[in-house]
Amino acid sequence: MYTEKVMEHFNNPRNQRKMEEPDGVGKVGNPACGDVMWLYIKVSDRGEDSVIEDISWETFGCTAAIATSSMITDIAKGKTLEEAVEITNRKVADELDGLPPVKMHCSNLAADGLIEALYDYYTKVGREVPKSLEDKHEKIEGEMDRLEEKYGEYLSMEEELHNSAG
């Protein structure tokens, strides 16, 4: 049911590691299926022309979630921040030669993780957040709030487990 590319990324995931001192971190999850992702970025200090210098992730999830996490790091590395904001889950799925329709929602994890890491970076360094990034972040945050209301206990358990795993 998965393409060769999906299986290749699943078996040899790129950039799968926790990053020490990242410039931005995005944590997203879908407790309904138990999948959680942390996406980390390092940004080159070049003002308006800043690019994603390094990117890595930790994902606890299904085959599609792992493959899309891996693929998005290949796509985003070296891109300017403006370009990175425009990377959609559809683009990630296309680069993997497609995902089964029932698995398309899994690709949201990687795309949302990148948006949240970018948002984290912009706000931390006090740069003006571009409108398209702000809009995407608000949508993700709204969704997370809804999930936290429903699965608050589960989420804090996940957080504790992740932190104690170092």
Ligand code: FES
């Ligand atoms: S089943 Fe939830 S992200 Fe794949």
